[in-house]
Amino acid sequence: MAAHPGRPVRDITPNASLHSLQECNNCLVTETPTLRERRRTETWNALHDAAAELVLEHGMGAVSIDRITEAAGVSPRTFFNYFPSKQAAVLGVRDPHLPDCLLDDFDPAGDLVTQTTHLLLAVLRTATPHEDVARRRQLTAAHPELQSLRMHAVEEARRLLAEALTERLADHQLVAAADAPAEELVSLLVTAAAAVLQHAHRHPVAGSRTAGALLTEADVDHALEFTHHLWRNTL
Amino acid sequence: MAAHPGRPVRDITPNASLHSLQECNNCLVTETPTLRERRRTETWNALHDAAAELVLEHGMGAVSIDRITEAAGVSPRTFFNYFPSKQAAVLGVRDPHLPDCLLDDFDPAGDLVTQTTHLLLAVLRTATPHEDVARRRQLTAAHPELQSLRMHAVEEARRLLAEALTERLADHQLVAAADAPAEELVSLLVTAAAAVLQHAHRHPVAGSRTAGALLTEADVDHALEFTHHLWRNTL
Numbered sequence: 001m002a003a004h005p006g007r008p009v010r011d012i013t014p015n016a017s018l019h020s021l022q023e024c025n026n027c028l029v030t031e032t033p034t035l036r037e038r039r040r041t042e043t044w045n046a047l048h049d050a051a052a053e054l055v056l057e058h059g060m061g062a063v064s065i066d067r068i069t070e071a072a073g074v075s076p077r078t079f080f081n082y083f084p085s086k087q088a089a090v091l092g093v094r095d096p097h098l099p100d101c102l103l104d105d106f107d108p109a110g111d112l113v114t115q116t117t118h119l120l121l122a123v124l125r126t127a128t129p130h131e132d133v134a135r136r137r138q139l140t141a142a143h144p145e146l147q148s149l150r151m152h153a154v155e156e157a158r159r160l161l162a163e164a165l166t167e168r169l170a171d172h173q174l175v176a177a178a179d180a181p182a183e184e185l186v187s188l189l190v191t192a193a194a195a196v197l198q199h200a201h202r203h204p205v206a207g208s209r210t211a212g213a214l215l216t217e218a219d220v221d222h223a224l225e226f227t228h229h230l231w232r233n234t235l
Numbered sequence: 236m237a238a239h240p241g242r243p244v245r246d247i248t249p250n251a252s253l254h255s256l257q258e259c260n261n262c263l264v265t266e267t268p269t270l271r272e273r274r275r276t277e278t279w280n281a282l283h284d285a286a287a288e289l290v291l292e293h294g295m296g297a298v299s300i301d302r303i304t305e306a307a308g309v310s311p312r313t314f315f316n317y318f319p320s321k322q323a324a325v326l327g328v329r330d331p332h333l334p335d336c337l338l339d340d341f342d343p344a345g346d347l348v349t350q351t352t353h354l355l356l357a358v359l360r361t362a363t364p365h366e367d368v369a370r371r372r373q374l375t376a377a378h379p380e381l382q383s384l385r386m387h388a389v390e391e392a393r394r395l396l397a398e399a400l401t402e403r404l405a406d407h408q409l410v411a412a413a414d415a416p417a418e419e420l421v422s423l424l425v426t427a428a429a430a431v432l433q434h435a436h437r438h439p440v441a442g443s444r445t446a447g448a449l450l451t452e453a454d455v456d457h458a459l460e461f462t463h464h465l466w467r468n469t470l
Contacts, residue, residue, distance in 0.1 A: 112469050148379050174468045180461065184438050188458075188465055191437075195430035202426075203419050223423075226415065230423055231466045233409045234347050 041129075044082050044094075046072040048130055051089035052139060060090070060143055090139060091146045096127035096157040103164055108172050114224050116165065116193040121220060123161050124197075127153040133214050154194075162190045199223040276364075279317050279329075281307040283365055286324035287374060295325070295378055325374060326381045331362035331392040338399055343407050349459050351400065351428040356455060358396050359432075362388040368449050389429075397425045434458040 050071035054063045083089040200223035285306035289298045318324040435458035
């Protein structure tokens with residue numbers, strides 16, 4: 001597909017496969033994506049770019065899936081292998097996933113909130129691999145209904161992570177000491193992690209980026225440090 | 236206005252003025268609302284009930300503000316004294332407010348997260364005084380765009396509370412010890428409180444209510460206790 005001359009260089013379409021794999025610190029980071037994976041990523045990006053640009057220019061109602069696939073240079077029947085709906089393609093959001101390897105380093109004896117926050121961020125990134133934050137904000141401003149797709153992806157990321165962690169923490173001393181099922185403790189842990197990420201979003205490290213843009217590791221580390229500071233002085 | 240025979244007794248329309256005043260534990264709870272306050276509450280409830288019922292029956296597009304005011308038995312020009320839009324009347328949401336007295340009992344030396352959680356809940360309740368949770372859920376399911384009104388009210392409640400707390404905590408030892416402005420610490424505190432309320436919503440105390448329904452004090456206390464348990468075992 002044609003490049004978008006209006007987009008600045010730093011917004012270059014990232015490689016979605018690579019992006020999610022790099023979140024796995026110890027397992028897949030050295031693996032190069034296969035040709036098939038790279039092609040899937042390219043097609044995903046082409047469809048999302050075409051959908052987003054067309055809708056920004058002509059409005060949601062005027063843009064059909066046929067028009068999107070034509071602009072992206074793929075066959076119409078390919079579309080639904082990549083996105084469940086026109087809206088999902090426009091926003092560039094997909095079902096989050098939790099790579100098998102992601103919990104390999106998880107240490108139940110370590111700082112649970114810190115680990116859960118990094119895990120949640122990794123899973124969330126699998127849902128929105130495309131990093132053109134400015135365009136995404138423009139799209140949700142023009143089409144507020146897209147926001148619910150994003151919220152749905154966040155909910156699903158939380159659910160996936162909670163499910164995986166519940167298994168790991170079933171016999172944890174925290175659960176044993178609390179008069180509540182492991183599911184509830186893990187749900188609280190994921191809620192706490194989501195709150196840390198929310199704070200990182202609202203309060204980026206000075207100079208690192210504008211509020212609301214993509215989170216950096218520095219923002220997350222700062223929010224974690226600050227959250228621990230709050231609780232150490234509260235308890 | 237006519238009663239809704241289909242609604243169960245426990246969902247009886249509460250007195251919105253009273254409701255928000257009762258959140259002030261030590262200042263206004265013994266005051267009876269004035270006749271003017273009671274009448275405002277009645278009109279608010281009548282407009283919201285009419286808007287919600289008409290939209291549930293006929294759909295959002297088919298219901299005009301004139302039709303709502305006619306069904307509620309008030310003059311059309313009265314409408315905008317109560318709601319900024321048809322959607323706000325349908326959802327029964329208004330701008331949250333923070334009664335002056337609400338922070339009278341706030342103790343900077345006490346448990347900040349617990350106090351902030353109760354304060355946030357009190358401010359949130361001023362935005363949605365009407366307690367017909369089942370109907371509200373039916374409305375947002377049918378008209379997802381209403382959800383953004385709710386989110387806007389939550390944002391505004393957080394902003395109001397953060398503003399009031401920033402003043403109180405400007406010289407707090409937490410702020411002095413953190414290398415960050417008071418605004419950021421207070422924002423984190425309010426985010427932590429919101430996370431506690433979110434957990435209380437998702438995990439009501441067994442038997443107290445169904446998930447997603449209106450929070451009870453028991454749900455909030457349980458979520459607070461559990462949150463403290465998590466952090467005590469994490470730090």
